[in-house]
Amino acid sequence: GAVVSQHPSRVICKSGTSVKIECRSLDFQATTMFWYRQFPKQSLMLMATSNEGSKATYEQGVEKDKFLINHASLTLSTLTVTSAHPEDSSFYICSVPAGGPDTQYFGPGTRLTVL
Amino acid sequence: SQKIEQNSEALNIQEGKTATLTCNYTNYSPAYLQWYRQDPGRGPVFLLLIRENEKEKRKERLKVTFDTTLKQSLFHITASQPADSATYLCALESRPGYALNFGKGTSLLVTP
Numbered sequence: 577g578a579v580v581s582q583h584p585s586r587v588i589c590k591s592g593t594s595v596k597i598e599c600r601s602l603d604f605q606a607t608t609m610f611w612y613r614q615f616p617k618q619s620l621m622l623m624a625t626s627n628e629g630s631k632a633t634y635e636q637g638v639e640k641d642k643f644l645i646n647h648a649s650l651t652l653s654t655l656t657v658t659s660a661h662p663e664d665s666s667f668y669i670c671s672v673p674a675g676g677p678d679t680q681y682f683g684p685g686t687r688l689t690v691l
Numbered sequence: 692s693q694k695i696e697q698n699s700e701a702l703n704i705q706e707g708k709t710a711t712l713t714c715n716y717t718n719y720s721p722a723y724l725q726w727y728r729q730d731p732g733r734g735p736v737f738l739l740l741i742r743e744n745e746k747e748k749r750k751e752r753l754k755v756t757f758d759t760t761l762k763q764s765l766f767h768i769t770a771s772q773p774a775d776s777a778t779y780l781c782a783l784e785s786r787p788g789y790a791l792n793f794g795k796g797t798s799l800l801v802t803p
Contacts, residue, residue: 580734610790619793620735622785643778669734671790680791682727682734 578604578674582683587661590691596656599626599670605650610680611643614667618655626653640643642690660690693718695794697781703800704771712766712797714781724757724764727780729796735780741749771801 579602589595592657607628612620624645625633632645644656657664667684694717700729714724723742727735735800741757741764748755754767768775778796785792 582734618796619780619795620791622790622792625790667732671734673790679740680737682736685732685734687732 578602578606578672578681580670580672580681582668582670582686583683584686586689587689588689588691591661592629592659594658595660595688596654597668597670597688599653599655599683601651601672601674604672604674604681606674607650608615608655608673609647609653610671611645611653611655612669612671612672614669614685617677620669623655626655657688660688662690664688665690692769693783693785693792694766695719695781695783697797698797701800702731706772706801706803708771710775710799710801712779712781714764714766714794715763716742716781716783719762719783721759721772721783723784724755725782725791726753726764726766726770727782727789727793729778729780730733731778735793765794768799770798770803773801776800777779 581596581600609626611623614620626645626647628647634640647653657682668684671678671680671682694700696715707709726738729735739755741755754771756765780796781794782791
């Protein structure tokens with residue numbers, strides 16, 4: 577299956593700063609990647625679909641100006657949390673649908689803590 | 692609205708026993724259903740996919756059933772081991788060809 581990495585694995589930042597999270601598909605060219613967010617004891621919630629070469633598609637209730645997504649190449653998507661606040665503290669996970677949406681490979685996740 | 696419900700309480704079982712986890716869904720007409728394992732602080736790992744025309748699927752010690760009439764899937768781990776302790780997530784397509792919606796997961800603890 578596809579190998580997906582995320583960087584950083586953990587980040588702590590001050591309120592008001594911006595944080596960039598990278599998602600890389602190491603062995604599969606992905607025109608689409610998905611970004612999820614998971615709060616403690618909660619399910620993964622889809623935030624947006626990252627599309628290579630075009631704008632990301634955001635789920636209802638997710639602010640596109642706050643969560644900037646750039647899918648610059650077939651192997652890299654980045655999620656930037658702008659002007660982060662404590663309520664943005666969460667576990668952010670990306671996935672690559674390798675071979676179709678019924679086969680998704682997830683990254684290891686990034687734990688964001690905003691102080 | 693679409694809902695995916697899994698046992699909210701943790702499941703504690705003794706090593707060697709069979710663990711059975713339940714996933715119920717509403718307002719979906721899924722072509723398939725998936726089960727994932729998630730360890731603390733890690734991303735989900737794909738375990739099994741079962742399609743709407745399949746009643747049962749097996750993979751080593753894992754067995755999944757899918758009843759589209761009851762709108763339910765059961766996930767079984769036979770001869771459970773402490774290493775099976777994790778949270779197990781049920782997932783369905785939000786709509787055809789799109790990303791997955793997940794249940795909250797059921798935490799399984801297998802004690803020696």
